[in-house]
Amino acid sequence: MGSLHDQPMLQVENLTKVYDDGTVALRDVSFEVPEGQFLAVIGLSGSGKSTLLRCINRLIDPTEGRILWKGEEITAANHEDLRNVRRRIGMVFQNFNLVHRSKVITNVLAGRLGYTSPALSVVNRFSRLDRQNALAALERVGLAEKANNRSEELSGGQQQRVGIARALMQNPEMILADEPVASLDPVLAHSIMQYLEAINRDDGVTVLCSLHFLDLVHRYGQWVIALNEGRKVFEGLPSAIDDDMFKEIYGQEAERVG
Amino acid sequence: MADLRTAPVETPDESAEKPKRRRPLRRSLWLLIGLVAGFVVYAYGFDVVDVSLDRIGEPIPQQRFTRVIRALGSPDLLTYETVATDIDVEFAMPCRAEGFTPTATDGGATISVSPSCADPRAVVTVTGEGFASNEEINVFFVPPNGVELRVAQPRTSSDGTFTVEAHLPNRPDDEAQTIRAKSRERVGSIFNPVYVPTGEIDAETGEEVAVRSPRWSQNASATWTGIIETIFLALLATTVGTLVAVPLSFLAAKNLMSDVRIPALNVGFAIASFPVGGALGYASALAAGSVIEMLPDSALLVGLVTIVLVWLGIRSLRLAVPLPGTQRSRVAKVAAGLGATAAFLFAAQAMVRFMEVGGNQAAARLGSMAFLGTFVERLGEILALTFGVLAGIAGAVTLAVLASKLSYAVAKRVGTRTNLVLSMVACAAAGAVVALGIGQAGAWLYQAVDPTTTVVIPAVVGAVVGLAIGGWGAIRGQLGSGLGIYYVFRTLFNTLRSIEALILALIFVIWVGLGAFAGTLALALHTIAANAKLYSEQVESISSGPLEAVRATGATRLQTVVYAVVPQIVPPFIAFTMYRWDINVRMSTIIGFVGGGGIGLVLQQNINLLNYRGAAAQILAIAIVVAAMDYISSRLRERFV
Numbered sequence: 001m002g003s004l005h006d007q008p009m010l011q012v013e014n015l016t017k018v019y020d021d022g023t024v025a026l027r028d029v030s031f032e033v034p035e036g037q038f039l040a041v042i043g044l045s046g047s048g049k050s051t052l053l054r055c056i057n058r059l060i061d062p063t064e065g066r067i068l069w070k071g072e073e074i075t076a077a078n079h080e081d082l083r084n085v086r087r088r089i090g091m092v093f094q095n096f097n098l099v100h101r102s103k104v105i106t107n108v109l110a111g112r113l114g115y116t117s118p119a120l121s122v123v124n125r126f127s128r129l130d131r132q133n134a135l136a137a138l139e140r141v142g143l144a145e146k147a148n149n150r151s152e153e154l155s156g157g158q159q160q161r162v163g164i165a166r167a168l169m170q171n172p173e174m175i176l177a178d179e180p181v182a183s184l185d186p187v188l189a190h191s192i193m194q195y196l197e198a199i200n201r202d203d204g205v206t207v208l209c210s211l212h213f214l215d216l217v218h219r220y221g222q223w224v225i226a227l228n229e230g231r232k233v234f235e236g237l238p239s240a241i242d243d244d245m246f247k248e249i250y251g252q253e254a255e256r257v258g
Numbered sequence: 259m260a261d262l263r264t265a266p267v268e269t270p271d272e273s274a275e276k277p278k279r280r281r282p283l284r285r286s287l288w289l290l291i292g293l294v295a296g297f298v299v300y301a302y303g304f305d306v307v308d309v310s311l312d313r314i315g316e317p318i319p320q321q322r323f324t325r326v327i328r329a330l331g332s333p334d335l336l337t338y339e340t341v342a343t344d345i346d347v348e349f350a351m352p353c354r355a356e357g358f359t360p361t362a363t364d365g366g367a368t369i370s371v372s373p374s375c376a377d378p379r380a381v382v383t384v385t386g387e388g389f390a391s392n393e394e395i396n397v398f399f400v401p402p403n404g405v406e407l408r409v410a411q412p413r414t415s416s417d418g419t420f421t422v423e424a425h426l427p428n429r430p431d432d433e434a435q436t437i438r439a440k441s442r443e444r445v446g447s448i449f450n451p452v453y454v455p456t457g458e459i460d461a462e463t464g465e466e467v468a469v470r471s472p473r474w475s476q477n478a479s480a481t482w483t484g485i486i487e488t489i490f491l492a493l494l495a496t497t498v499g500t501l502v503a504v505p506l507s508f509l510a511a512k513n514l515m516s517d518v519r520i521p522a523l524n525v526g527f528a529i530a531s532f533p534v535g536g537a538l539g540y541a542s543a544l545a546a547g548s549v550i551e552m553l554p555d556s557a558l559l560v561g562l563v564t565i566v567l568v569w570l571g572i573r574s575l576r577l578a579v580p581l582p583g584t585q586r587s588r589v590a591k592v593a594a595g596l597g598a599t600a601a602f603l604f605a606a607q608a609m610v611r612f613m614e615v616g617g618n619q620a621a622a623r624l625g626s627m628a629f630l631g632t633f634v635e636r637l638g639e640i641l642a643l644t645f646g647v648l649a650g651i652a653g654a655v656t657l658a659v660l661a662s663k664l665s666y667a668v669a670k671r672v673g674t675r676t677n678l679v680l681s682m683v684a685c686a687a688a689g690a691v692v693a694l695g696i697g698q699a700g701a702w703l704y705q706a707v708d709p710t711t712t713v714v715i716p717a718v719v720g721a722v723v724g725l726a727i728g729g730w731g732a733i734r735g736q737l738g739s740g741l742g743i744y745y746v747f748r749t750l751f752n753t754l755r756s757i758e759a760l761i762l763a764l765i766f767v768i769w770v771g772l773g774a775f776a777g778t779l780a781l782a783l784h785t786i787a788a789n790a791k792l793y794s795e796q797v798e799s800i801s802s803g804p805l806e807a808v809r810a811t812g813a814t815r816l817q818t819v820v821y822a823v824v825p826q827i828v829p830p831f832i833a834f835t836m837y838r839w840d841i842n843v844r845m846s847t848i849i850g851f852v853g854g855g856g857i858g859l860v861l862q863q864n865i866n867l868l869n870y871r872g873a874a875a876q877i878l879a880i881a882i883v884v885a886a887m888d889y890i891s892s893r894l895r896e897r898f899v
Contacts, residue, residue, distance in 0.1 A: 086810060110821050112811075118814045122820050
């Protein structure tokens with residue numbers, strides 16, 4: 001896992017998150033992500049994967065610890081700096097999180113909001129270039145002909161592809177994918193993962209992807225970190241997860257099925 | 259595919275399994291107590307509301323009830339011209355020794371009296387036949403001097419006959435007297451109207467004036483005017499209320515506001531700069547207004563000036579907010595922004611002036627459509643009145659935003675300790691400003707003139723509280739100012755909402771006088787409070803996923819609202835607005851009872867005059883309009899949602 005640069009793209013140091021109700025979601029998690037890596041984050045539901053990804057773009061404010069992205073301390077950013085950081089980090093969600101009543105193209109253009117002056121975007125005004133890029137992004141995920149459909153008319157797999165197109169609109173340097181295929185059937189899962197893989201391989205975008213299925217981890221992940229009850233319990237190559245490791249990550253009662 | 263999720267291992271939940279059983283005796287005891295308690299409650303309720311079913315059956319109340327219901331059944335909508343026919347029969351009072359033969363004078367109808375002579379104050383039976391069916395007949399006793407004394411008022415049955423007992427007066431006389439039945443026959447019918455000459459001569463044409471029979475009664479036209487007034491009263495109130503309620507509702511939505519946390523320094527700077535911005539905005543609006551006022555009263559000229567100013571404003575706005583990708587220096591952007599602000603300020607004043615002047619001149623030329631011009635003129639006047647305040651609010655908000663931006667820059671340059679001191683100072687100033695505002699409001703309300711209580715004490719207390727909050731916020735990092743705003747607006751809406759529109763109408767009637775305007779203001783205010791709460795609850799119930807996704811792209815709060823919140827709330831907002839219009843139409847029918855104009859005023863007058871047939875017309879109109887509104891609004895809701 002060689003990095004081309006001395007400085008890793010993302011450094012997470014001693015990250016801890018305690019929610020207001022006292023739930024400890026992350027305990028002292030540290031790891032580094034070199035530029036261009038496809039990192040898989042695994043763990044049971046409730047192990048802190050989503051919290052971890054959301055701390056990175058500060059959708060959730062961590063309680064303790066530091067996150068450095070390209071040397072910039074995200075955890076100390078005020079909300080103007082945060083806008084500059086967030087717009088370079090795309091995010092893909094388990095439930096796609098499209099605005100259902102809006103058109104597909106509008107959902108994709110929303111990826112451009114971080115670069116658009118608020119005054120202009122309020123009157124729904126995007127530059128011609130943005131519109132062209134949005135169509136190109138939809139083209140890339142094979143949905144150009146659906147541009148003017150309402151998002152709710154699309155199937156789950158199509159909605160997730162729109163979600164990816166939205167992330168692409170940000171010209172991201174990194175993509176956070178929060179269980180992007182957990183709501184999809186296995187065939188679609190591979191199709192979505194292949195889009196993410198292509199973005200990682202062809203565009204050199206760093207990807208942090210939380211996953212449920214171990215075969216997806218083996219197939220797409222270059223590096224794995226595993227969380228259990230908010231603690232990092234494993235970090236290494238996907239091939240290093242043997243049966244003992246599996247039991248440690250998923251608990252003694254877990255069985256590999258399928 | 260290897261599923262990694264744990265195989266479900268059932269661990270029985272013990273607390274849920276624990277049997278909760280009361281002993282049967284105790285249970286029936288509780289049941290008994292419950293029944294007794296219920297009995298006491300309903301008995302007391304009967305006593306309090308004075309339930310007396312026996313009253314319903316008593317004859318006098320029943321007669322009153324029947325009268326009212328029958329009146330309501332025949333609403334006063336049409337006026338008929340009538341033709342009176344007199345049918346006389348001779349009568350002797352008292353009876354004479356020599357024989358007496360009553361002779362009926364005629365038309366088609368005849369009446370007879372039995373007996374044909376009687377003592378004073380006797381009761382005789384009058385029967386008639388050959389009349390129109392279901393007609394009101396007036397039966398008179400006519401002494402020789404010709405005065406008509408009414409003795410009965412029967413109604414004919416469907417075959418045109420009647421029988422009635424008449425109580426005769428004490429008028430004995432030697433000459434023959436008369437019993438007279440007067441029928442007033444309606445002329446014309448709805449499907450076959452006729453024109454009845456009135457005998458008056460029109461001065462211009464020299465022809466005799468004829469009136470249509472039947473025609474709309476005076477009550478019908480009053481009902482029409484009232485119901486139209488009511489519908490538009492509700493429409494205006496709903497529109498104004500909605501326009502204000504929609505933006506305010508976002509401030510009262512917890513999901514949008516709870517994560518608004520701002521550094522104490524920004525809060526202090528923003529609030530402290532608020533009055534300055536307000537004063538600046540207000541003053542510059544007035545200044546712009548007085549410049550525009552110098553233009554001559556020519557709609558054409560003022561219109562041209564408006565267009566040029568708007569064009570200038572848009573040009574400089576383009577410079578100030580370049581499309582992404584264009585580079586421009588900060589100074590140029592700020593200068594262009596200031597230019598655009600000035601241009602739009604003048605343009606707005608010019609437009610207001612154009613509306614006043616143009617509306618006035620148009621009204622003079624439009625003839626029967628003059629109300630269109632007057633509407634524009636009135637709108638202009640309203641805008642002119644409110645423009646200073648609006649500009650003040652805009653100025654205050656703008657300066658507060660700029661101050662907040664400035665404090666980010668300041669915070670970057672200074673250390674933690676300086677930041678703490680600055681935050682405390684800024685928040686102390688902010689606290690003093692807020693407290694001074696409250697102090698001044700108190701001074702106005704209680705007409706206090708002592709500067710110690712209205713200025714010094716509030717300023718000191720506010721500054722101390724601000725100092726503490728500032729220090730606390732600077733140490734904690736951020737202030738949950740969003741939640742503060744949320745609670746302020748929630749409380750405001752809940753308080754305002756609990757005051758019924760009827761009571762608000764009473765206050766506005768005192769303020770602006772009787773009439774539909776007072777009603778409109780009352781309903782509008784109530785709509786703001788009620789709908790802002792409903793809307794904000796809708797905002798709170800939207801799905802948070804899209805919100806999160808748009809936020810993750812680096813969108814600002816405003817952009818997040820526009821792209822993730824607004825698309826989700828359009829259907830429920832339309833539904834609630836339609837529903838509120840529906841409610842407002844119903845409310846405005848009774849808001850006239852307290853002087854708020856509309857059909858309620860007419861209805862109340864008729865009820866007070868015991869003119870139930872008149873009131874029936876208004877009740878009918880209300881029923882039709884409410885039913886129609888209900889139908890239309892449900893159809894529209896189906897379409898939009």
